Amino acid sequence: MNVNSALRALREYLGQVEDLHAATSLLGWDQQTYMPPKGAEARGLQLATLSGLSHRIFTARKLGALLARLHDVREQLDPDDAKLIDETLYDYERAKRLPESFVKEFAEEQSKAFHAWIKARQQSDFGLFLPHLEKLVGLSRWRADLLGFEGLRYNALLEDYERGARAEDLRGVLATLAARQSEIVKCIAQTPVRADLGWLNQQWDEAAQWAVSIQILHDMGYDLEAGRQDRSAHPFTTSFHLNDVRITTRTHSDQLFSGLLSSLHEGGHALYEQGFLAKDARTTLAHGPSLGIHESQSRLWENIVGRSLPFWRHYLPLLRERFPGQLETVAAEEVYEAVNQVKPSLIRVEADECTYNLHVIIRFEIEVELLEGNLVAGDVPSVWNEKMKSYLGVDVPDDARGCLQDVHWSHGAFGYFPTYTLGNLYASQIFEAVLKDLPDLWQQVENGSFLPLRDWLREHVHRHGRRKTAADLVREISGTPPGAGPYLRYLEAKYSSLYGFPAPIKRKAPASPR
């Protein structure tokens, strides 16, 4: 087979793998949006079958032979094709370490654990979830051993979500963040409460919330002809192809901003998926290099843009129009304060920017110990509650609002949480570069003109897909290796200004001006 035929065969083969992933993703999307309740059990089996099948097809010798053949002539290939071979080979060799029977067993247990978790959380009964957590920890330890790792066993799992990251390094970063963020939270707690946010306590029509979110998504440049927004209990983004990238959100009649910011968050993910190159569609390259980078896109839009004053200067008139009579006396500055309230709380997904990473640290520490075998699953609730008290000063009233709050462990997704924090860090580091290139950005935001930002991200982040690693991407954009500096600068500038306490260190160029 000559090189061009081999490349064509590879692309065709990968196209089928991606099609199968798309079908699996659709089963997942449907499960959380429209599936009738009694369909759950069958859906679990369908997901397990497709996972096993994807794995079998992706690890077939035929693909291995094609990759080996092309790897041998790597030097003759154009850089895109060479990258495609490298990235696919990386995935292939990793997948080959897991037997299909393991993949299917894991998928079946995921499905069972997910349904047990739903019930356990509803009833706040950790005992219902415990046997599944034990099983998934066991399977994940086994998985790590099959995959191989250096240092902590956790690294094997982290690699799935944040290639190249190491738990040992994360510990250091997280410790720095914990120390500095705790300081900020303390400063805020010591400032007198300034804003009267009583106006938030109204009923907010959910259809109007929906309409506003669609308008924002449209303004961001999310192509709603190649995507859609639906409702689900837990917001998420999923992609079946760069021409079909969907998000979900939820609205609550007693919360005006939760659903809107959630749409912005998922919209950021969706812009990434819609921004891959058409020529990369149905290949390994039409993905982000890591979940942290993916999360940087959602958090950049949700937090840096969506929790800025210029953003609400632009959207307050639309809010007033959609909620007539409810916001006449509220100023943009008050909305800005409302979406940036800082208060240690129980639930990660509702946490403010200053406390968010503290929630992540708790999960990270527990996961590392579970994987190392230093902590048994049955002790998770008590360890959780202790850590919540020590990091956040919060008493956990029940497991539903404690260690049962997140879906991740029911999917056996150990190693996932740190990518949220990395997303925060990457977002700020990328955004400093945005501001250098687009000095008028905040004026554009205030004018409701988001396409320059989207196009900048498309150019510098999205279109690369998996061509660059997370670290290389951030380094090339910002000129420095990924680190916590930009994020802490952003937080300190924003919150010292918002809450009127001196920024610990003088900085220039605040990320989000008042």
Added chain:
Amino acid sequence: MNVNSALRALREYLGQVEDLHAATSLLGWDQQTYMPPKGAEARGLQLATLSGLSHRIFTARKLGALLARLHDVREQLDPDDAKLIDETLYDYERAKRLPESFVKEFAEEQSKAFHAWIKARQQSDFGLFLPHLEKLVGLSRWRADLLGFEGLRYNALLEDYERGARAEDLRGVLATLAARQSEIVKCIAQTPVRADLGWLNQQWDEAAQWAVSIQILHDMGYDLEAGRQDRSAHPFTTSFHLNDVRITTRTHSDQLFSGLLSSLHEGGHALYEQGFLAKDARTTLAHGPSLGIHESQSRLWENIVGRSLPFWRHYLPLLRERFPGQLETVAAEEVYEAVNQVKPSLIRVEADECTYNLHVIIRFEIEVELLEGNLVAGDVPSVWNEKMKSYLGVDVPDDARGCLQDVHWSHGAFGYFPTYTLGNLYASQIFEAVLKDLPDLWQQVENGSFLPLRDWLREHVHRHGRRKTAADLVREISGTPPGAGPYLRYLEAKYSSLYGFPAPIKRKAPASPR
């Protein structure tokens, strides 16, 4: 491998095949309900990949070996297992005749043809569809030759939809129906118009239509915890498992009954799919024996029940409540007349019971000639228009309302249309047996009590799945082989009474009493 292990392995294997079919069906459902427009091209590729993969997995030697092993000990198996082997072997041997490359090419062409057809119909431009129709006719002739047949080539394709049926026999049945139904239509045309149906010309709130349809579906016994109704341009039913059976419908603000009767139709299909035995789930047996039998269930509910006077006696009060002020002076008898208007028209899916089969005959005759090679695709419009004139006395103004109106040919689904007519025949024949067992049925319908009928169908039709052939099922239920007699008796009794002309032959037990 001992027999029990082989049976277990077979069931596990078939479960995976059915899971893959479920994923494919979900891709199809989503394509017609929620998929954003730009997702169409990628969806076509995904559907082709999954079709090819299903075929490869279903025709794998491993399954063949299992089936051969079990077929050898067929006599020792319990009747259900023996039937499972028989039916799976039948499918397997048939599937083996088609190479995977053919299956994929067909699926890819289906997708292209479908999108071309949408455009062609929108613009009423047959030329846009013609090359695809030519291609699909060519592929279908090839398909027939690969599958093998006796008599007309059409029989090979008919077998997919109505196993055991032969075009030569259908010709006779359809000729009888054409002759008798034309007579009825003539009699009706000669009766003076009696009812003033001007009240139909109102705007009917679509949300209210939707609510009524959900109520009817609920009353029929359709389990909405194991199913759901969505909107689509063309109503259909799809099943991912007996616990997840979905229907779609559409509403029009200027039509009160079209959407409701469509819900009843699809609801009849859905009850069938929900009525399979749980132990048959994810096996070959959890399907109907033929599309004709499937269609008998939808038509029994839509036409025999849903176009009866007792049905509207029950639902008129609900309609009055949902459409306040719009139906105060309308009597149940007038609704009954409204849903049973007879008038030769252009569009099959909107045709009344008396003319419906005439639409089918036209398609059947064209398909047979296309497959035999006696008619070229380019001549379809002129032949179509001639036949519309001769069978229905109708002039076709354009191809959008002529030979481009149905989706079937864009799927290469030649051989499908006659199953609609067979569904009509089977429905009446089955319904005569229903009335013998449930002499109070019409009173129950008038009381809104549909569960006795649903349960009768579940017992005598649904639960058998594929255990009985269409012909055996109808024969066992009715005591006679399938035929046109019951349907003609039903039509003549109903319409002679409705339109006040003498029934050609005196019958007892009219299917739907006034």
